[in-house]
Amino acid sequence: MPRRLASDEPCPVARAVDVIGDRWSLLIVRDAFDGTRRFSDFQRSLGMARNILSDRLRKLVEAGILATQDASDGTAYQEYVLTPQGESLFSVVVALRQWGEQHLFAPGERHSVLIDKRTGTPVATMAPQAHDGSVLLPAVTEVRKVE
Numbered sequence: 001m002p003r004r005l006a007s008d009e010p011c012p013v014a015r016a017v018d019v020i021g022d023r024w025s026l027l028i029v030r031d032a033f034d035g036t037r038r039f040s041d042f043q044r045s046l047g048m049a050r051n052i053l054s055d056r057l058r059k060l061v062e063a064g065i066l067a068t069q070d071a072s073d074g075t076a077y078q079e080y081v082l083t084p085q086g087e088s089l090f091s092v093v094v095a096l097r098q099w100g101e102q103h104l105f106a107p108g109e110r111h112s113v114l115i116d117k118r119t120g121t122p123v124a125t126m127a128p129q130a131h132d133g134s135v136l137l138p139a140v141t142e143v144r145k146v147e
Contacts, residue, residue, distance in 0.1 A: 010146040019063045020089065024048060024056045029086065030093050032066065037079035065089065095126055 009015050020026055024046070031045050043053050057080060060066040065086035071077040082089075097114060102125075105111050114123045128136040 020060075020065065020092075022056075024052060025060060026093070026096070028053075028056055028060060029065065029082075029089055032080065032082050032086065033090060033093060037081060038071070038077060039080075042080070060086070091126065094123065098123075098125055 009018075020029065027046055028042060031042055036042050036045055039053065039057070042048075042057070043050060046053070057066065061068060061080070064083055066080045067083050068078045069081055071079050094114065101111060115121065116123055128141075130136050
């Protein structure tokens with residue numbers, strides 16, 4: 001069966017996965033949050049083939065998640081920077097990080113930690129909240145599908 005185009009999907013999750021749902025795109029966005037800006041630095045950090053990196057960077061720029069700009073040091077290089085749309089993926093990356101911390105590491109196993117620079121403490125665990133601030137569990141939510 002042919003794959004549906006994201007623009008045909010009434011589901012926001014399906015559309016988002018089409019744009020950022022592959023391993024490399026998410027890791028590029030993660031590295032951009034960590035301050036990586038140059039092609040060679042992304043390649044060094046991720047260890048991916050140049051052609052794949054080039055393709056994913058192009059797609060992220062086309063999707064409005066990254067933008068290119070002249071290098072901040074005045075060299076002839078281009079840098080990739082998160083756009084406001086890209087920066088709004090921060091909560092997605094943090095949620096994936098926190099899920100990984102909770103489920104993919106043995107107790108006491110070392111891993112990187114996301115720290116609030118203002119306080120030096122780990123970022124609190126994220127959870128969806130109701131209007132009154134209470135934590136929402138899946139059982140008390142529903143998706144209203146488009147008919």
